Amino acid sequence: MIWAAAVLAISALLMLLWHMQKPRPRRIAISFARFVPPLPQAPAGWSRIALTRPRDLSALLCLLAAVGFGLWALLDAGRNYRAALPDHLGLRVVFDRSGSMAVADGGESRQTRALKQVEAARLVLANAGVGSLCIEMLGVGAAIGPALPLALTGPLPADDMAPLSEGAEPARLLEAARRPANGCALTHVLVITDLPPQPADLGGPLLLWDQIGAAVGNNGLRALALRPSAFGQTTPEIRLEGVNSGRDAPPALVLTGPAGPQNAVIYPDPEAEGRWYAIAVYNGAGEYTARLPAGDGYPGDDRISTRLDMPLALAVDWQLGTLPRPASLAAGGAADPLVTELAQLAPQDLARPLMLTYPGFDSKGAARIGPFRESLALLSALNFDALEVALPAPYPAPLPPGFVPMMTDDQGGVLIAQRADPPGLILPAPRLDLPEPQRSLSLTLFFSGLADLIVTPPRAQAIRWIGPDEAPIPDAWRESLTGRPAGAPADLAVLAGSSATPQQLPFWPWAVLAALAALLAEKLLRLARRREVLQ
Amino acid sequence: MICARFQGIGFAGQQLDCLGSAAEVWAWGLVALIIAASFVLGWRARRKPALRLLTAALFSLAAMALALVIEQPVLRQSAAEGEGGTIVVLLDASESFWRDGDAASAALSRGGQRVAQFQAQIPAQDAAQWQGALRLFGQNSRAIGGETSLANLSVTLRNYRVAAPEPTSDLRAGLMATLATLRSKTGQRMVMLISDGWTSAALDDALLDDFRTEGIPIHIVTAGAAAPAAGLIAADIGPEHRLGEWVILRGTVLGAGEAVLDQGESQIVTQITDSRHLRAIRLSTRLSNRGLQGVRLGFTSDLGQQGKSLFTLVRGPARLLVFGAAPWADALPTARWQPERGDPAAPPDPAAYDLVVIDALAPSAFPADYIETLLAAADGTGLFWINGGLRGAVDQPQIISDWNETVLNPILPVDSDPRIFVQEPPPRDIVIMVDVSGSMGGTRLGSAQSAINAILSQLRPRDTVAILPFADGALRPFAQAAASPATLDAARRYTAGLSAGGGTAPADTIRDSAKFVSNYCAFFFISDADFEPPQAAPQCFTTAISVSDSHFPMDISKWGEEILLGESGNAGAISMRYFKPDERTEFFRQPRFRPVMTGAEPGLDGNTDVEGIATSYPRADAKVESVHADPPPDPVFVWRRDSSRTGIVTGAFLGPMGAEWGGQSLAATEAMLNLLLGWPDQDKYLIRLSDIGGSYRLAVTEIKQATTPGTLSASMLWPDGSATGISLHFDPRLGANMGDVIVSRSETTRRAMLVLQQGADIQRIPVTFPRPGPDSISGSERLDHGINLNLISHIIESSNGLALDQQEIRFYDPPMVVKNSPLYPFLLAFAFAMLALAVWSRELKIR
Structure with missing residues (x-):
């Protein structure tokens, strides 16, 4: 300027000088005759510029x-x-301290990159030419740490910014970004993390989301589910689920249980890319540890441990007098599904997963099957032709709340009813002493219903992730996706940008x-x- | 004004921008006056016009530069493009959502509107970075088209309709696939779920946790039907029936309409009167074919057409179409067989039968086009030819030869033309058993080695060779390998390395040779004949070569041929019958003989003499179950499954089958017929096939314990020879192996073959897919209606999503600095420099 x-x-x-010019001396034409007498002396010391009244x-x-x-x-x-420059700049650095920040890519860890970004932000603020400046930092792992003031220069508090053996999620980082200011009037919030950017309006301060870290392939264990033996037809199984991010899943994992280690082959999940599962044998109650081959991006999700206490067989609270409990089912208690008869039903039992039988095949029912609803699990094994020959009598009482008819006879009597939540079924009672085909029909219907009621998909179990240092890592699964594509770096120049205050129209x-x-x-x-x- | 005309011009990564000012109009007005005045002054001076013009021009430039300054031109650093983002719209394709088409369409329009509103908030330079995608979830989850712009996505949503709603809605599969898609994307990511919230697969919180952890919100647009579905609610045909018995089809309907039971060639129609309650319907019919037989139940009402294919497993005696005498057919047990005599002159459609038997009839006995009909029916209908007795003289072609001349030749199990066989014999499996006992020492071993080399010299690369030396027992063999030049060289080196020693016990080696038996095997047995006659005999034509002057002690006629080579015989000069062209000219071998069983299939031995057989040569992939008792081993009963069209099974009995095959040999007859039927054990499995809309679900329950170990596998064979693999998994709730079958749409009834294999046991069950009508819409959500608010709100809360029925998606632009470099200092400096020049230019030429 x-x-x-x-x-x-x-x-x-x-321009002034031009106007201050004096006129040049007149040009004079001299005749030869003037040479005769001596010519007058020529003017000396002529100056073009002179302090004089301007010509115009x-x-x-x-x-x-x-x-x-x-x-x-x-x-x-x-x-x-x-x-236009602001009077004050207040910066909050929300610093991701989750376990994946220790992942190295390109020769340095994500935490090192993050610290460099904090340094760069401090430099931008220091050079902003603003009088009032303040910086504070919140470290976020599974929880949000305290707000720490940061100086404009000098070493960073490395201990308070070191990665923790914890998992973080974007919502927690945003929560930290939204926390009320702690003595530093905030104009900007800078989130430094390896998680993908989240759009958010902080209601004042500008949010900068700086996703750091290049993609690093990783495999991680995500869940462990247990499927008990179904009527002895299948062996109890452990289903292990995991994710692979930026690399193929390993061929197998090792599950160590009470009976020793076993290799479980890993299969890609056909339903979703990036997921896999492995099936292993459940060898009874005890401590189980699953381990993936080491050497991938994030080591904290390669090992899980859990204690499994489930009996090898499905357990039911069997209170049925017409049929003994099958040997393949374990004796259960109040926490297990109840199998009982209408005559023994207590009102509080209706709140449990329930299979309620009534003496349907004891007497002859209507002539024909009436309206019914389709249910693959419940009715697919039932031969309607055979059932119609020996149709049971209908349920002799009003249906309990929540139950809807699945099959009625042509007189409107309910033969089978079902409840979705908690699971419930009402069926004719199974009887071994009935003549054929009632005996087979009652057993087919009963066991189809029982399978529908108690054979559930594998149930997820609580698991612990164990780090390489044997310390547990809460929510390590949140850190597994280190192979996600890197985002664009944040424009730190925003920190020293113009004030959000609208400018007045210039006069110039x-x-x-x-x-x-x-x-x-x-x-x-x-x-x-x-x-x-x-x- | 002027600056604005050049706005946007790029330069070194920067763009010209004009901030503008209210003074700019005035400024350019003044400039115009200044320029005019300058040039008037220049013109008025009348002296040095060029100089005056220069002065005026410089002055004008200065004035224009000042006017440009007032327009506040700046060089704007090109704003970095944002990362953009991705919106995946996950649309419910289920019947419950689309039952009220207007409500569903309105929800889609609302979704499209929300996308458009969101797009309107995106800065222009970022718009191209945003992508959208549409995905459906119903029976399964699938993408509709690829990625597109948000503008296109908005338009697509406003116009998209699901033509064939599906009976279930697997929201979990949809969300899992969506999450997998979005995980590979950078920038902002979100899901727009358009659904009624009724889902057939439970959502686990872990999946919603995954969305939350990834920071992907699930925004939801809802719509739901006001009432349960009308029309066809449920249908059942019963899992199994006997052939020909009445089949009752039961259903549940709501409202009035017309129920139609479609069996392709016939239809049964029933009018249903209006009812506001669920109502049962019954239709009955008969099914005339075995296997999984499908019918189509349709329901037409004011709401449109619905339909569902229903399958039942029809068991019953196999239907045999018998041409010719076949006296044994009358003795077949009616519980398992239902033979029908056919008139060759007016033959019925063979496709309606499980097996066609042609006994001693030449193709000429049938109408000319019937041979083509037989070929077309062969996928699913077994064909069994019985040559019968001698026709004419033995040197004349027999009946099977006539069939070899027809279009059926490629699927026949034998070739009866000796000339073709001689010209180009099929690949042969050569096994050389050689005695290396102590008695073979000296010149005998050398003679044996020369015999081996003579055999090796006659092999072709397509043949195989194995050398089995023996002494006290079997010694280390030369393993069977294709007779390539390298293999033959290795075999010669192996032969040269043989040495004599030990006793002579050929029995083990003769037994071991059984594993090399094939349709075209040839054994060579080389020894000094100095051993006790072995109990076992080779199971292939065997040339026994004696390297002494002794004959072999066994009945060599049961083996094949004997050659006395002697201790120092010249093997190159001997003539081995096996390698000589078969000079046979006879098409029929007499007299009566008792066949020898050679195949692996049990129960085929009829223990009955055969009155001669037509000379024939089995195809390389045929299975020879019995052969002539004397060499050469001409086949008696042979059958094959076509390798390219695996639905085709054909068999041939090369001799006559008289009444005794319906008496003492009836079991063997049934065993032969069962091989050609493909579904020999109807009670092995309970098989159910269900129409689940767009595909079919197969459930196979084992009723009988498997006779051979192995995992159950399933595939569907189509008439064109193609096969569809079915991935089975055991469902403990149903106690069945479950798998889905995708069937391409066809305007007609389709026949196929379900192949269930467990170890060596193979069952081929005919399947009839009915002619498709409107897509199946009955299912578990038929009586669901309204909106499942519990699930909807749970998803929104768990994923930090929005209820888009009330809210719109806000766009948050990542903050970026816009760096402007003002040009006014340059322009001001330029203007006044020009002004100074203009003033001084007045003086330049003044005298």
């Missing part, structure tokens, strides 16, 4: 006015620019307009004369 003002000043000086004062004043307006415009523009263009007016005035003055005094 100074140089522009200098140019204007020099221009003004030149009014025009000069117009031009100088134009220059003056130009200089004014320059000054006003500079003042405007300075007014009007000053330039005035300069133009002055130039026009100079022209008009000269035009007003009949002839130019000056050439």
Whole structure:
């Protein structure tokens, strides 16, 4: 800006000098005759510029006015620019301290990259030319740490920014970003993490989400589920689930249980890319540890441990008098599904997973099957032709709340009813002493219903992730996706950007307009004369 | 004004921008006056016009520069493009959502509107970075089209309709696939779920946790039907029936309509009167084919057409179409066989039968086009030819030869033309058993080695060779390998390394040779004949070569051929019958003989003499179950499953089958027929096939314990020879092996073959897929209606999503600095420099 003002000043000086010029001495034609007497002495020390009354004062004043307006415009523009700078900058750094920040890519860890970004942010603030500055830092792992003030220079508190053996999630980082200010009036919040950016309006401070770290392939264990033996037809199984991020799943994992280690083959999950599962044998109650081959991006999700106490067989609270409990089912208690008869039903039993039988096959029912609903698990094994030959009598009481008819006879009597939550079924009682086909029908229907009720998908079990240092890692699964693509870096220049306060309209263009007016005035003055005094 | 005309011009990564000012109009007005005045002054001076013009031009430039300053031109650093993001719309394709088409369409329009509103908030430079995608979930989850712009996505949503709603909605599968898609994306990511919240697969919290951890919100647009479904609610045909018995189809309907039972060639129609309650319907029919037989139940009402294919397993005696005498057919047990006599002159459609038997009839006995009909029916209908007795003279072609001349030749199990066989024999499996006992020492071993080399020299690369030396027992063999030049060289080196020693016990080696038996095997037995006659005999034509002057002690006629080579015999000069072209000219071998069983299939031995057989040569992939008792081993009963069209099974009995095959040999007859039927054990499995809309679900329950170990596998064979693999998994709730079958749409009834294999046991069950009608819409959600608010709100809360029925998605632009470099200092400096020049230019030429 100074140089522009200098140019204007020099221009003004030149114009002034031009106007201060003296006329040149007249050119004189000398005849030869004048040589005869000696010629007069030639004038000496002639100066082109002299402090004298300008030759065209009014025009000069117009031009100088134009220059003056130009200089004014320059000054006003500079003042405007300075007014746009904020008075204060307050930065909160939300620093991801989750386990995946220890992952190394490209020769340095994500935490090292994150610290460099904090340094860069401090530098931007220091060079912002703002008088009032403050920086605070919140470390976030599974929980949000305390707000720590950061100096503009000097070493960073490395201990308070070191990765923790914990998993973090974007919602927790946003929660930290939204926390009320702690003595530092915030203008900006900078989230430094390896998690993908989250759009959010913090209601004042500007949010910068800086996703750091290049993709590093990783496999991680996600869940362990247990499926008990179903009526002895299947062996109890452990289903292990995991994710692979940025690399293929390993061929197998090792599950160590009470009966020793076993290799479980890993299969890609056909339902979703990036997921896999492995099936292993459940060898009874005890401590189980699953381990993936080491050497991938994040080591904290490669080992899980859990204690499994489930009996090898499904357990039911069997209170049925017409049929003994099958040997393949374990004796259960109040926490297990109840199998009972209508006559023994207590009101509080209706709140449990329930299979309620009634003496349907004891007496002859209607002639034909009435309306029914499709249920693959419940009715697919039932031969309707055979059932219609020996249709059971309907349920002899009003249906309990929540139950809907699945099959009725043509008289409207309910033969089978079902409840979704908690699971419940009402069926004719199974009887071994019935004649055929009632005996087979009652058993088929009963066991189809029992399988539908108690054979559930594998149930997820609580698991612990164990780190390489044998310490547990809460929610390590949240850190597994280290192979996600890297995001664009945040523009830290935003930290020193213009104030959000709307600027007033600048005056300086009007000053330039005035300069133009002055130039026009100079022209008009000269035009007003009949002839130019000056050439 | 002027600056604005050049706005946007790029320069070194920067763009010209004009901030503008209210003074700019005035400024350019003044400039115009200044320029005019300058040039008037220049013109008025009348002296040095060029100089005056220069002065005026410089002055004008200065004025214009000042006017440009007033427009506040800046060079704007090109704003970095944002990362953009991805929106995946997950649309419910289930019947419960689309039952009220207007409500569903309105929900889609609302979704499209929300996308458009969101897009409108995105800065122009970021818009291209945003992508959208549409995915459906019903029976399964699938993407509709690829990624597109948000503008296109919005338009697509406003216009998209699901033409064939599906009976279930697997939201979990949809969300899992969506999560997998979004995990590979950078930038902002979100899901727009358009659904009624009724889902057939439970959602686990772990999946929603995954969305939360990834920071992917699930925003939801809802719509739901106001009432349960009308029309066809449920249908059942019963899992199994006997052939020909009445089949009762039961259903549940709501409202009035017309129920149609479609069996392809016939239809049964029933009118249903209006009812506001669920109502049972019954239709009955008969099914005339074995296997999984499908019918189509349709329901037409004011709401449109619905339909569902229903399958039942029809068991019953196999239907045999018998041409010719076949006196044994009358003795077949009616519980398992239902033979029908056919008139060759007016033959019925063979496709309606499980097996066609042609006894001693030439193709000429049938109408000319019937041979083509037989070929077309062969996928699913077994074909069994019985050559019968001698026709004419033995040197004349027999009946089987006539069939070899027809279009059926490629699927026949034998070739009866000796000339073709001689010209190009099929690949042969050569096994050389050589005695290296102590008595073979000296010149005998050398003679044996020369015999081996003579055999090796006659092999072709397509043959195989194995050398089995023996002494006290079997010694280390030369393993069977293709007779390539390298193999033959290795075999010669192996032969040269043989040495004599030990006793002579060929029995083990003769027994071991059984594993090399094939349709075209040839054994060579080389010894000094100095041993006790072995109990076992080779199971292939065997050339026994004696390297002494002794004959072999066993009945060599049961082996094949004997050659006395002697201790120093010249093996190159001997003539081995096996390698000589078969000069046979007879098409029939007499007299009566008792066949020898050679195959692996049990129960085929009829213990009955055969009155001669037509001379034939089994195809390389055929299975020879019995052969002539004397060499050469001409086949008696041979059958094959076509390797390219695995639904085709054909068999041939090369002799006559008289009444005794319906008496003492009836069991063997049934065993032969069962091989050609493909579904020999109807009670092995309970098989159910269910129409689940767009595909079929197979459930196979083992009723009988498997006779051979192995995992059950299933595939569907189509008439064109293609096969569809079915991935089975055991469902403990159903106690069945379950798998889904995708069937391409066809305008007609389709026949196929379900192949269930467990170890060596293979069952081929015919399947009839009925002609498709409107897609199946009955299912578990038929009586669901309204919106499942519990699930909807749970998803929104768990994933930090929005209820888009009330809210719109806000766009949060990542903050970025816009760096402006103002140009006014340059322009002001330029303007006044020009002004100074203009003033001084007045003086330049003044005298």
